[in-house]
Amino acid sequence: xxxxxxxxxxxxxxxxxxxxxxxxxxxxxxxxxxxxxxxxxxxxxxxxxxxxxxxxxxxxxxxxxxxxxxxxxxxx
Amino acid sequence: xxxxxxxxxxxxxxxxxxxxxxxxxxxxxxxxxxxxxxxxxxxxxxxxxxxxxxxxxxxxxxxxxxxxxxxxxxxxxxxxxxxxxxxxxxxxxxxxxxxxxxxxxxxxxxxxxxxxxxxxxxxxxxxxxxxxxxxxxxxxxxxxxxxxxxxxxxxxxxxxxxxxxxxxxxxxxxxxxxxxxxxxxxxxxxxxxxxxxxxxxxxxxxxxxxxxxxxxxxxxxx
Numbered sequence: 318x319x320x321x322x323x324x325x326x327x328x329x330x331x332x333x334x335x336x337x338x339x340x341x342x343x344x345x346x347x348x349x350x351x352x353x354x355x356x357x358x359x360x361x362x363x364x365x366x367x368x369x370x371x372x373x374x375x376x377x378x379x380x381x382x383x384x385x386x387x388x389x390x391x392x393x
Numbered sequence: 394x395x396x397x398x399x400x401x402x403x404x405x406x407x408x409x410x411x412x413x414x415x416x417x418x419x420x421x422x423x424x425x426x427x428x429x430x431x432x433x434x435x436x437x438x439x440x441x442x443x444x445x446x447x448x449x450x451x452x453x454x455x456x457x458x459x460x461x462x463x464x465x466x467x468x469x470x471x472x473x474x475x476x477x478x479x480x481x482x483x484x485x486x487x488x489x490x491x492x493x494x495x496x497x498x499x500x501x502x503x504x505x506x507x508x509x510x511x512x513x514x515x516x517x518x519x520x521x522x523x524x525x526x527x528x529x530x531x532x533x534x535x536x537x538x539x540x541x542x543x544x545x546x547x548x549x550x551x552x553x554x555x556x557x558x559x560x561x562x563x564x565x566x567x568x569x570x571x572x573x574x575x576x577x578x579x580x581x582x583x584x585x586x587x588x589x590x591x592x593x594x595x596x597x598x599x600x601x602x603x604x605x606x607x608x609x610x611x612x613x614x615x
Contacts (some may be wrong), residue, residue, distance in 0.1 A: 330541060331566070333499050333500070379450070379455075380450070385541055
């Protein structure tokens with residue numbers, strides 16, 4: 318089984334990389350991009366029986382920093 | 394004073410920090426990240442700068458979960474002294490020993506230069522060799538030094554006199570210009586600038602010396 322973890326900076330935390338991407342898109346002529354937030358995707362290949370609760374614990378202890386980031390988990 | 398300097402794969406200021414402690418009169422033990430115990434009688438733990446674990450995932454995140462960091466946490470929790478510099482500050486923030494987090498510099502660039510720091514408080518062992526309100530020149534060298542914490546945490550740090558240093562000219566977007574903060578008991582300091590790189594006339598500046606000198610006389614085992 319697999320899990321896909323999305324980690325994003327929380328709202329209210331400035332994302333300078335997203336801002337730089339937004340500026341670049343505007344400079345390239347792509348109009349109408351009001352904001353860009355850049356996050357990361359982490360794919361986990363898991364032993365059978367690993368629960369979503371286990372993955373949540375991995376997220377809170379290592380994969381995301383709860384001071385600045387939030388995460389979502391997709392199990393498949 | 395017996396100081397332990399933690400070494401991770403990718404640390405690169407560990408020996409500079411050891412020399413600064415030694416010059417201030419300390420006995421220094423180097424401690425590897427896989428060690429599960431700090432040496433007996435350690436008064437202060439130094440978490441050095443560098444790029445622990447290649448800055449993978451987040452700066453300091455993997456180091457913060459290494460075996461020795463559990464011990465550093467136990468040491469700090471029972472009232473032991475610890476100083477985290479640059480990557481070491483990132484590690485201590487990731488462990489939760491210090492509040493907040495270090496984000497990518499607002500200008501996105503790695504910055505390596507000497508900056509002015511306001512000494513905000515002299516009411517802790519690390520800064521008592523300085524005058525509160527004074528300015529010292531200390532080098533920075535980081536890509537992720539943009540201090541962030543929620544407004545409530547910033548207000549608490551300021552209200553409890555736990556901001557040790559602020560930048561005179563904010564280079565990285567850090568909230569409230571914060572360059573270094575203290576734990577609630579003021580025995581743990583985390584700072585992005587490198588006092589160990591301004592601790593010898595050969596460095597081109599000696600404003601970091603007072604920090605290490607102040608430590609030497611007064612530490613007793615926790």
